Amino acid sequence: MATLTRPGSPETGTELHRRTHPLRVDIARALPLTPAVVLLLVFLAGPILWCCYAAFTDTALTGAGSGATRFVGLDNFRQAFGSDAFRNSVVLTLVFTVLSAVVGQNLLGLALALLQKRAARVVRMLVGTAVIGAWVIPEVVAGYVWYAFLAKDGTLNEIIGTLGLGQNWLYTLPILAVSIANVWRGTAFSMLVYNAALSEIPQEIEEAAEMDGATGFSRLRYVTIPMIRRTVTTNLMLITLQTLSVFGLIYTMTKGGPGTKSQTLPLYMYEQAFSFSQLGYGTAIALVLLAVGAVFSVVYMRLLREEA
Amino acid sequence: MSGQTTTVPGAAVTRLSKQVVATAHPRGPRTWVATGVVNVVTAAIGLAFLVPMLWVVFAAFNARAGLKVEWPGSNFSLDNFRAVMTPETTYRPMWNGLVLCVGAAAIAIVVATLAAYPLSRFQTRYKRPFLLTILFSTGLPITAIMVPVYGLFVQLNLIDTLGGTIAFMATTSLPISIFLTKNFMDGVPISLEEAAWTDGASSMQTLRYVVLPLMWPGLSVVTIFTFIGLWGNFFIPFVLLLSPDRLPASVSIFTFFGQYGSVQWGQLAAYSVLYTLPVILLYLLLSRRLGGAFTFGGALKG
Incomplete structure (x- = not known):
């Protein structure tokens, strides 16, 4: 981390004298992004993906679907557009x-x-x-x-x-x-x-x-x-x-x-x-x-x- | 409508204006009338915004408040406030709201600042797509994902927990916080950091000792902005929290007053005033500094 330089600043090492950085440097630099990425993946991307799956099942809080969830294809959408x-x-x-x-x-x-x-x-x-x-x-x-x-x-x-x-x-x-x-x-x-x-x-x-x-x-x-x-x-x-x-x-x-x-x-x-x-x-x-x-x-x- | 006029308005206008540069601004009775009309119309719109709001303020101090905007007059009293300022009606929901919103805003700011640093300081090929994703998530209708989030929280056993709700609320405000923090960070000159870098400071040290001290004003804007947004949020705690003693002010106002047949309008208004006061005060704190947050221009530069 200590040897990082910005593009445009006087280089401190010949290794960094390249336009594209080695992968290792990119990863080190991206490290502070981790908490944000984790939170966004778990609480925003996760639910959206789950949305895409559950919309095709009969998941329910009570009744028929609450035990074993079944895959029902487009039934939910058929039901919706027919209602x-x-x-x-x-x-x-x-x-x-x-x-x-x-x-x-x-x-x-x-x-x-x-x-x-x-x-x-x-x-x-x-x-x-x-x-x-x-x-x-x-x-x-x-x-x-x-x-x-x-x-x-x-x-x-x-x-x-x-x-x-x-x-x-x-x-x-x-x-x-x-x-x-x-x-x-x-x-x-x-x-x-x-x-x-x-x-x-x-x-x-x-x-x-x-x-x-x-x-x-x-x-x-x-x-x-x-x-x-x-x-x-x-x-x-x-x-x-x-x-x-x-x-x-x-x-x-x-x-x-x-x-x-x-x-x-x-x-x-x-x-x-x-x-x-x-x-x-x-x-x-x-x-x-x-x-x-x-x-x-x-x-x-x-x-x-x-x-x- | 005509394409020609709209494509080069600036050029055409500048060229023509050179010919008539001698003609001064028309200043006469007509301008006076126009200015008068502008002021009257603006004031009328402002009045239309103000009048509905007056009900809350007047009814809160009126012992016999109804639904009309009425000056309390001889009915003026503080009884409504006395009636609602009890632990279960006001203090606990306010405290819960404070815990939720301060917790979520704090997480959002710390995480957003960490994320903003590489986004503001380094060039990589992943940066632009990442920023675009963030910008898109800013507009994501959170309401739409509340059903799957409820499902997720059931799976993870997080339903009705303050911790889970705080984490989710923090995440919903992350995109806009990252976006605003990055913009404020872009405004901090890099030259100072370069010196620190040459001296061998790590980027986290530079962030902590060089950048952050220079951007407290910006960070406080983002924090307050985040807090105001969360304080007013109704749907997230409404879905994710169940126990009455965990509900924040935004939901309890609804459960206390919304479900009974004969509503005590004066008390509802008094409670609304108490619940609204913190965000009004916070807004007054930052109103002068917020202007920069509303320009999209520099959003994706650099």
Whole structure:
């Protein structure tokens, strides 16, 4: 270890005077990575691999599959895709993700970042605090906050009460209700990301566009957006994956109900695996959820590559 | 839409701007109106974020709290706090949460720092694929793997143990911790280390005595960031811990208040305030330094 040198630093031994290091040196250098690699393999890669195996078995906590586990082929997936509850939750997951992440958090985050650049200092600070506050509070608390806001005796009905629209929003529009709550909770992330990206755009470019008479919207569309394109795609990927795994917020607000009207894939998976003790089937759902995430990622990666 | 305009906006704009460089910024009544509109719209969005949150704060101090945002006024009292500040409702869950999150954050930081060092300092052909894998795992939906993790924990007899849960929580925050720590470490100049190397110091000695003292600010950001994320996590302890006396605050808030027919909203709000306070304070500590964590630009360089 003591004789290690960096590339570019004055060599201390002739043996290291090579571009590629001997395997021994590579291994010695990689040693500090071991704890991280072990943890990641055992607790992240392991479960994913087990997922790929158990999804094809009838593993269960109680009942038929709890004794000897049998290999059941594609039965779990056949059962899933044949079930209305599963298809319902796939659709709800897509609605929830597109509505609250791709559209809601992303556009509102960008809008806030753009507005904050022009707003007065006091306004900027106060709004930033409110938005980030919503992001920092724990998700269960956020769930209760929105339960209170949208319930029949809640604040929203108090505000719009005079319009005669009062209703329990959690019952009438559950998936919209949880989507709005998720926009409220997650927008800060996109806002901070876009704040950082916008601050990296050289000011001369914006000023030049302004002098050319490019007004607000066309400047945004032809100058600003093209310059932060990669950030937009990366941000979309991260918030999509975050939103796909939202559980606590929905569970606190509606428990997936009424009925199954806001039961996204994570909640359906939880119900099947733990309430109904069907671990094998639950794992198959988990695999579908991972696959949905992978599909979104591949699409975003494609977009990134095209831009590069 | 038109490809031509979007491909070379910078060049076109710069060329044109030279011709009109004499034209000054339009400063007049129109700009004033525009600025006014911007401020009003921004403030309105901020208000929309603020109003739902007010319920927690107001209801916590209101002896007759309901679900509406109401100024406590004559109902102001601290009874809600008095009612929930008991060992089984507040102190034990908070303590459990603290044990879980401090334990997991500590493991994550130590392991991430060790891992970040070779990733930041050495060039090997495995580095880029490794970093890409880490970056990908950052986005892995942890919710999706909780069912297999439960299965794994049953096999390993780790269900309902604090140790197992801490190890798993540490692992879930490892990818982002490694990523952030590496970025902060990249900011520490190498020249000092080269001197130490020439003097025969091992890379671990260099990390301990040269690099770490220079990156405490960065490390504290990563630590606090990790802690905040874990403190709010509901699903992991919800699945992996079973005994009521081991549950952290994030889960017990749900089991105490979520399952009864007539909920004491004031007490729920008071508890929420107590549970939220630590992360708000921690966030205030790091808010000024966090900005750098949100740029993806330098993520995979070097």
